[in-house]
Amino acid sequence: MSCGENLVGWIVGESSPARSLVIFSHDSKSNLSAGMYLVTETPKGCVLGILESLVSGSRLLPNSVTDPNSVNSVISAINQNEMLGETYLKGNVMWLSYLDALKNGSIDSPKVPPFPGTIVYSAKKEDLENIFSPNEKGWIKIGKLSTIDVDYKININKLQRHLAILAVTGGGKSNTVCILSRNIIKELDGTVVLFDMHGEYGDLGLGDKANIRKPIINPAKLSFEEIKDLSRLPENAINQERILRRAWLKTMDEYKKGQISAADFMEKLYENAKEEKGDANKREVDGALNKLEDIKSMYDEVIDPNAPLELKEIIEPGKLTIFDLSELDEIGADAIVSHFLRRLLQERKLWKRTKSGNATGYPVPAFTVIEEAHILIPNKRNTLTSYWASRIAREGRKFGVGLILVSQRPKNVNPDVLSQTNNKIILKIVEPQDIEYVQDASEELSQDLADLLPGLNPGEAIIIGSMAKLPALVKIELCNSKKSGGDIDIVSEWSNINKSNESIDEDLKSVF
Incomplete structure (x- = not known):
């Protein structure tokens, strides 16, 4: 036979x-x-x-x-x-x-x-x-093989070794994120955190299994590095950094002792920094105070004392949590993303250490989806998100925190983080430097398979890594629940404006 x-x-x-x-x-x-x-x-x-x-x-x-x-x-x-x-x-x-x-x-x-x-x-x-379509627990369908009518599934347990979703604009990245996130929640009751840079995701058809959150942080949960990031403190402002650090440590100590509430935190931080005048150059103290005032003026809506303190109240286990970052600048987005990456990793470590006794920390594994990874985890610039993404890339699988990077410019993503994504969903890529960069970060992507990338249709992907049994050319399932993300119909919008103007003109003529 x-x-x-x-x-x-x-x-x-x-x-x-x-x-x-x-x-x-x-x-x-x-x-x-x-x-x-x-x-x-x-x-x-x-x-x-x-x-x-x-x-x-x-x-x-x-x-x-x-x-x-x-x-x-x-x-x-x-x-x-x-x-x-x-x-x-x-x-x-x-x-x-x-x-x-x-x-x-x-x-x-x-x-x-x-x-x-x-x-x-x-x-x-x-x-x-x-x-490619095993009937086993932990495997979810995300599409079909491109060359034959066979369902294509991935192993979610292996996804915790991290994933990169890469493609040109319009190649199908957000559709892939949509179908992957939705099916993890619907079929496995998983937990997914999606950092939405452009406000293009709705609830993905998940109803009460999805929460769209405002990007807010309780000031009592801010790290000093996040304070420093939001204040845009220059690297060489050593004296101002020292002033702010001492003030933050003092304020945090007062909060932990119950002497102040979260609502008083930022005001008390300002007062404690102001008290440094006796031990420091007035000019340096004034500079530090100006930085705190900058935080208030630029990120007053981000730092919210009414934001929940418990992580599981913000990122509910068994649900999709979407942080809409579309109204934030890059520094604000970096602070939000890094904040929740940090807390997830720290609290999962805490849960693993204490689960045999009185458990504290975050109770379930979670996947984090970082859109526009080339902005938040850039190749030639340090960001807080880069630091915590790198930590998760190295340590996350031991504690159940998975990283999913999404980018249309692979060559601009931090190579140390990208190379640690064991799994890749590579849709259409045209730029030769991007293709070469992806090859360098992907052991399984042969030259012949890489040569297919510029000719892929939208939604078609080469999938490699431990979550897939074998390299495959896959047509990703269409996710109809996404709010937006495609090209807008500019011709129709222009036409609608003209029709609206004509209607106004007719109304004016009828009046006069």
Whole structure:
């Protein structure tokens, strides 16, 4: 019995255990496309591979042809005798695993190459369903294989090794975030925190399983670094930093002793900084006070003493929490995102340490989705979000805090953080530098697969990493519950304005 379904070609040339060149039969040409799965036999058993690239050619029209007249002569000869015009189709196949291992839920990379002349078959649909759509707890569907009608699922337990969703604008990033977040909540009662930079997500059709939160922080929960960030204190303002730090430590101590309330925190911080005048240069103290006044004027709506103190009251377990950051500048967004990344990691560590006794901290694992990662976790600039994202990338999986980075400019994302995202959903990317940057951060992305990225359709993605059993070309399911994110119809909006103006003119004429 053959390994696969239909004969599609034969192995030619030299093969390695990892790759082979295949020449395809004339009958199979119309059914082939990059990303499809093929099987062949080796001395150790049947192996499954992915077709990474395709190239067509003709013996009579090789690359060396330079004379257009000779091309016309060849075409005339072919028209008289079609046998002369036979074209060929070749492709590179990356062998992924022995088929028997995949059927049993594991991966066993081939150790012996297939021999030249070995028949290559298309993979059986039932085998692909067994591999990519397992009926097991913890796997959720996010789309279908692009080349065959087979549901594609990912392992959410492996997602805690972090994920990057990368694509050009309009490539399908926010749709992917939508379908992933929604299905984690609906199917697994998971907890997801989404930092929405542009206000483009609604409740994703989750109803009371989703909360859209104002980006507010209780001042009693602010770290000194967040105070420093919001005040825009320059790096070289060492004396002002010392003044603010001492004032913050004193204020925090007073709060913990119950001497002041959260409502008094910022005012007391200002007073304590003002008292530093006896020990410091008046000019430096005045500079520090000005920075605190800047926080009040720019971020008065962000620092809210009425904001809940308990993290689980803000980020409810088993729900989607969306922070709408669309009205904040980059510094304000950085403070909000880093604040909740910090608290999630710290409280999950606390929960893990104390769960055998009187448990404190945050009670459940959570995934954090950071939109516009190239802004909040930039390549050549330090931000608080970068620091805490880096900590989560290194430590998060031990404590159940997962990181999901979303960006249209991969080369502008901090490489230390990006390279620690074990999983990638890579939609259309055109910029060569971005593609090269993604390859450097992705061990499983071969050159042939990377070459497919500029030609992907919107919503089509190459998926690699431990959450996926094998590299796959996937059509992501359409998420109809997203509020916005696509291009606006500017022509219709202009037309509506003109119609509105015409209506006003008619009303005025009728009056006068």
